[in-house]
Amino acid sequence: MTGGHQTLALLLFSAFVAVTLGITTWVSRRRRGSAEEFYAGGRLFSPMENGFAIAGDYMSAASFLGVTGLIALYGYDGLLYVVGFLVAWLVVLFLVAELVRNCGRFTLADVVAARMSERPVRIAAGTSSVTVSVLYLVAQMVGAGSLVALLLGRTGGAARAWTVIVVGALMVIYVSLGGMRATTWIQIVKAVLLLSGTVVLTVLVLLRFHGDFDRLLLTAADRSGHGRAFLAPGLKYGGSWTARLDFISLGLALVLGTAGLPHILSRFYTVPTARAARRSAVWSIGLIGGFYLMTIVLGLGAAAVVGPDAVRDSNAAGNTAVPLLALDLGGGAGSTGGTVLFAVVAAVAFATILAVVAGLTLASSASVAHDLYASLRRRSGTPRGEVVVARFAALGIGVVAIALGLLARDLNVAYLVGLAFAVAASANLPVLLYSLFWRCFTTRGAVWAVYGGLIPALGLVLLSPVVSGSPDSLFPGVDFQYFPLQNPGIVSIPLGFVAGWLGTVTSAEVADEAKYAETEVRSLTGAGAA
Amino acid sequence: MQSSNDRARGSGDGPESSGGSQEEHGTPSHDAMYGDPWYDTLASGWGELDGAGMPASVVPSARGEQSGPSLRARDVYVEVQRSAAFQEVRSRYRRFVVPGVVTFLVWYVGYVVAATAAPGLMARPVAGAVNVGMLAGLGQFLTTFLLTWAYARHARLRRDRAALELRWDTQELTREARGGAS
Numbered sequence: 055m056t057g058g059h060q061t062l063a064l065l066l067f068s069a070f071v072a073v074t075l076g077i078t079t080w081v082s083r084r085r086r087g088s089a090e091e092f093y094a095g096g097r098l099f100s101p102m103e104n105g106f107a108i109a110g111d112y113m114s115a116a117s118f119l120g121v122t123g124l125i126a127l128y129g130y131d132g133l134l135y136v137v138g139f140l141v142a143w144l145v146v147l148f149l150v151a152e153l154v155r156n157c158g159r160f161t162l163a164d165v166v167a168a169r170m171s172e173r174p175v176r177i178a179a180g181t182s183s184v185t186v187s188v189l190y191l192v193a194q195m196v197g198a199g200s201l202v203a204l205l206l207g208r209t210g211g212a213a214r215a216w217t218v219i220v221v222g223a224l225m226v227i228y229v230s231l232g233g234m235r236a237t238t239w240i241q242i243v244k245a246v247l248l249l250s251g252t253v254v255l256t257v258l259v260l261l262r263f264h265g266d267f268d269r270l271l272l273t274a275a276d277r278s279g280h281g282r283a284f285l286a287p288g289l290k291y292g293g294s295w296t297a298r299l300d301f302i303s304l305g306l307a308l309v310l311g312t313a314g315l316p317h318i319l320s321r322f323y324t325v326p327t328a329r330a331a332r333r334s335a336v337w338s339i340g341l342i343g344g345f346y347l348m349t350i351v352l353g354l355g356a357a358a359v360v361g362p363d364a365v366r367d368s369n370a371a372g373n374t375a376v377p378l379l380a381l382d383l384g385g386g387a388g389s390t391g392g393t394v395l396f397a398v399v400a401a402v403a404f405a406t407i408l409a410v411v412a413g414l415t416l417a418s419s420a421s422v423a424h425d426l427y428a429s430l431r432r433r434s435g436t437p438r439g440e441v442v443v444a445r446f447a448a449l450g451i452g453v454v455a456i457a458l459g460l461l462a463r464d465l466n467v468a469y470l471v472g473l474a475f476a477v478a479a480s481a482n483l484p485v486l487l488y489s490l491f492w493r494c495f496t497t498r499g500a501v502w503a504v505y506g507g508l509i510p511a512l513g514l515v516l517l518s519p520v521v522s523g524s525p526d527s528l529f530p531g532v533d534f535q536y537f538p539l540q541n542p543g544i545v546s547i548p549l550g551f552v553a554g555w556l557g558t559v560t561s562a563e564v565a566d567e568a569k570y571a572e573t574e575v576r577s578l579t580g581a582g583a584a
Numbered sequence: 585m586q587s588s589n590d591r592a593r594g595s596g597d598g599p600e601s602s603g604g605s606q607e608e609h610g611t612p613s614h615d616a617m618y619g620d621p622w623y624d625t626l627a628s629g630w631g632e633l634d635g636a637g638m639p640a641s642v643v644p645s646a647r648g649e650q651s652g653p654s655l656r657a658r659d660v661y662v663e664v665q666r667s668a669a670f671q672e673v674r675s676r677y678r679r680f681v682v683p684g685v686v687t688f689l690v691w692y693v694g695y696v697v698a699a700t701a702a703p704g705l706m707a708r709p710v711a712g713a714v715n716v717g718m719l720a721g722l723g724q725f726l727t728t729f730l731l732t733w734a735y736a737r738h739a740r741l742r743r744d745r746a747a748l749e750l751r752w753d754t755q756e757l758t759r760e761a762r763g764g765a766s
Contacts, residue, residue, distance in 0.1 A: 305693075571662040575750075
């Protein structure tokens with residue numbers, strides 16, 4: 055990697071930062087500081103704008119770099135990830151998007167707390183939302199650190215640490231000054247950049263193979279060294295039954311987790327009606343589906359053009375497959391085309407991380423201020439004071455994320471994302487679905503559903519090979535590994551549902567018919583929606 | 585569809601229909617028909633036909649069944665929940681969503697389990713380098729897009745209109761109940 059890449063990439067990235075900071079100041083110029091404005095951007099985005107913003111929130115660097123790398127290295131098994139990421143959106147569209155838009159105001163806890171005794175439920179749902187967001191946030195910070203090291207060729211620890219700190223500082227500025235409106239515009243800009251970059255690369259890959267997809271597949275299989283096995287499942291997850299079970303667990307977490315991600319749910323509050331929420335979900339499914347179809351081509355292209363060995367040499371996890379592919383497609387190292395394309399891809403990847411990180415920070419600061427702070431000191435809190443708290447919460451979360459990002463910098467990014475999905479599916483999804491659809495659901499059931507999913511999910515991770523007992527784990531020296539799977543989803547998701555049911559049937563409280571009627575009527579008609 | 589809008593308007597001609605939104609119901613323009621600033625114009629219009637070539641049937645109004653002006657605000661929702669209009673909207677939603685969710689979850693879990701437990705089946709070649717697994721993966725994309733389209737269409741044609749009328753009726757009832765209590 056020559057200096058040309060780095061300068062150009064830095065230049066493009068600075069341009070993106072300048073544009074986004076411009077958006078933030080322009081938006082905050084006329085802010086009124088209301089909660090509606092800060093958490094939901096005034097609820098006046100159009101479905102198309104919100105669809106792009108949702109896609110921007112969802113298409114993280116883990117997909118753009120991580121999944122394409124997995125496809126380049128393991129062929130078909132990488133494709134399994136992509137399918138899970140997309141199918142998850144049907145859960146969101148069918149069961150969550152419209153109903154949540156109708157029932158809630160700013161956060162997941164709003165939907166649940168409307169039916170229940172507010173305080174315990176809000177604290178539980180707020181805690182799990184913050185946990186999920188911070189886990190996801192750490193994944194993105196770790197990704198940012200390694201990206202800089204890999205793309206700019208500076209593998210020193212100092213460069214990584216500074217990247218994490220700069221990304222953290224930027225996200226705090228975006229969120230605390232611009233709120234949801236600035237964050238949404240940043241997501242839209244990023245989604246457009248990412249999609250255009252992906253389209254260009256996909257077209258170049260297909261041109262290289264004269265539009266012959268079959269030849270692309272055969273070349274990729276040939277160069278992989280696995281032959282036809284590259285195009286069938288089993289290279290990564292085909293070994294022992296534990297590995298296979300692990301993959302099923304991950305698949306469940308992916309498909310059920312999206313509907314519990316706080317930063318995705320909060321996006322539906324930025325549009326005026328449930329119908330607009332539905333249409334933004336449809337837009338985002340189209341965009342995300344198209345994007346993932348293209349990442350398959352890019353991953354196979356990287357395998358066919360660059361070759362898995364070269365990809366693995368650059369980064370063992372495959373995270374640099376797309377930049378390497380861009381370098382090759384542009385004409386190879388040293389050529390102008392290669393340099394430009396490489397720099398563009400690197401800048402797009404940075405932009406991706408920055409935007410996702412801003413969305414996550416906003417969602418978690420909303421949970422801290424609107425759920426945790428508001429229920430811990432309910433009487434004295436005004437909506438205006440709550441927004442001030444949210445701005446400071448963004449700062450606090452920024453600091454926590456920077457610290458954890460620096461600590462966890464050697465953990466695998468895709469794994470951390472999978473974990474965040476598993477926790478979201480175990481702690482947030484059961485309580486959300488029960489409150490929307492189960493007449494008899496009670497306060498105790500809600501609290502148990504949250505903790506009954508959250509605690510097993512986190513506990514099983516602590517006892518898993520990720521933390522101890524294997525050479526790749528966080529603490530390779532000690533061994534307290536009792537749970538064989540890396541992803542806890544297959545156990546903790548059912549536990550969350552069972553705990554919610556158990557808490558409900560054992561509680562003395564009888565569910566309030568009128569409150570359920572209100573939730574049901576509001577969720578399907580939008581009566582009284584904010 | 586215009587006639588059913590007239591019907592909705594007619595049913596709103598009671599003593600309670602003094603709200604600003606009710607007056608805007610009367611404007612002939614389709615765009616301003618539902619005088620809610622939040623409610624954007626339908627992309628493809630109200631007048632679309634359902635699959636059978638007939639206009640989607642309209643559900644009865646919830647307001648015909650109200651039990652008197654002394655309804656308490658909190659009982660309004662119970663009242664609406666029990667109304668035939670709401671039951672119809674809810675069953676239309678459930679009749680589509682429940683089979684839909686079961687279908688795609690079974691299809692997805694089946695796909696993941698087949699990929700992990702029966703890689704031999706997935707590796708069976710179909711045409712050229714394309715094998716069963718490739719087709720199944722692309723099939724997941726295809727069914728996702730199809731179900732998205734079907735859901736959006738079903739909601740637009742079978743639920744949106746009735747849900748919007750219920751929304752106005754419910755809000756009108758709530759306002760009355762609040763007014764009566766104070």
